[in-house]
Amino acid sequence: MTEKEYNECVRLYADNVYRFILKNLRHEEDARDVVQSAFEKMWQRREEVDYDKSKSYLFTVAYHQMIDHLRKVKRITLKDEFSEQVAISHKPVNNLKKVLEEALSRLSETQRSLVLLKDYEGYSYKEIGQITGLSESQVKVYLHRARIQLKNYLVKPENVL
Known part of the structure; x- marks a missing residue:
């Protein structure tokens, strides 16, 4: 995959991958981290990745990154619990x-x-x-x-x- 093809993948698939990960994690910052990590891995292996299979490769990497993230979060115990009711929504x-x-x-x-x-x-x-x-x-x-x-x-x- 060339640099131009990689940039095209980012343009075409970033929103879809982010939406998929966000729906699963339900936390924007974590979703961004997972998606960024997936794109980083694809960049590191861009010479091995076939452009025609880049969407599938990207979703596979993002899915596995998300699973790793969920496992890591489950191992962490928080001392303070935060209420999700504090979140402010600007939309009805x-x-x-x-x-x-x-x-x-x-x-x-x-x-x-x-x-x-x-x-x-x-x-x-x-x-x-x-x-x-x-x-x-x-x-x-x-x-x-x-x-x-x-x-x-x-x-x-x-x-x-």
């Missing part, structure tokens, strides 16, 4: 968005990643398997179970809009 809260985010947050990390890769980013089952290290049949089964969980949450009377 959309109830549908809130319900969907809550539904996604109830999924396991793997299920949430699979739903986001398939339904938000449009990857095929095979590509998702390559990114996550799961077999194509595992991707289908986990995705099916995740969608059932989402459906069951979203059809509850208190969540129906």
Whole structure:
């Protein structure tokens, strides 16, 4: 991959990768760090990366960076707990968005990643398997179970809009 092709990858895929990681981590600074780290790794290996496969490579690296980040965060114990209610929002809260985010947050990390890769980013089952290290049949089964969980949450009377 040339420097020009790398810059084209940044232009084309940075927003998509960031959105995918942010939906999983739900923390902007951590998502930026993970995405930056993924692009840094791609830069370091740019001579080995085929431009035609750069999107898949980038999502794979970002996914693994995110998993590493989540494992690291789980090992850290915080002495002080912070309230998320302190966050200030300048936009009116959309109830549908809130319900969907809550539904996604109830999924396991793997299920949430699979739903986001398939339904938000449009990857095929095979590509998702390559990114996550799961077999194509595992991707289908986990995705099916995740969608059932989402459906069951979203059809509850208190969540129906």
